[in-house]
Amino acid sequence: MPKKSSPPSVLEPQCPSRLVLDRIADKWTALVIQILARGTRRYAELQRAIGGISQKMLTQTLRSLERDGLVQRKVHPVVPPKVEYSLTRLGRTLIEPLHALCRWSEKHLAELQANRARAKAAKPVTAVAGHD
Numbered sequence: 001m002p003k004k005s006s007p008p009s010v011l012e013p014q015c016p017s018r019l020v021l022d023r024i025a026d027k028w029t030a031l032v033i034q035i036l037a038r039g040t041r042r043y044a045e046l047q048r049a050i051g052g053i054s055q056k057m058l059t060q061t062l063r064s065l066e067r068d069g070l071v072q073r074k075v076h077p078v079v080p081p082k083v084e085y086s087l088t089r090l091g092r093t094l095i096e097p098l099h100a101l102c103r104w105s106e107k108h109l110a111e112l113q114a115n116r117a118r119a120k121a122a123k124p125v126t127a128v129a130g131h132d
Contacts, residue, residue: 023068028053028061030098033087036071037095040086070094 008017023029028050035041035049047058062085065071070091076082087095 020068023064023070024094024098026061028057029065030102032058032061032065032071033091033094033098034102036085036087036091037099040074040084042082042084046085065091 008015010017010021031050031053032046035046041049043058043062046062047053047055050058053061062071062073066073069088072086072088072091074084074086076084
């Protein structure tokens with residue numbers, strides 16, 4: 001009798017779901033999804049809307065999202081070329097979870113910053129093997 005395969009678990013080191021988690025847990029991915037949740041955007045619009053993102057990082061992020069089927073790139077046959085980006089059906093399923101994560105980050109920012117400041121003032125952090 002064949003062995004039943006266990007369901008995917010990000011806790012397992014060889015599980016491909018870790019690649020998915022890596023993609024959607026990336027800050028640039030979260031920000032691109034947030035902007036595209038508002039509708040289709042051109043490259044320059046995305047770059048202006050996402051403060052601090054470099055052209056290289058935006059290009060890499062969009063290519064990865066397109067490869068994963070989360071973002072659709074549409075090239076209009078005009079001169080000069082017009083390229084637009086939008087969320088796919090699958091990409092739209094990320095809107096609410098990523099929006100909730102962004103809201104949580106904003107809501108708890110002051111508390112997190114205060115904790116960091118307290119820890120920094122208390123004592124210097126020393127590296128422990130196996131811990132960051």
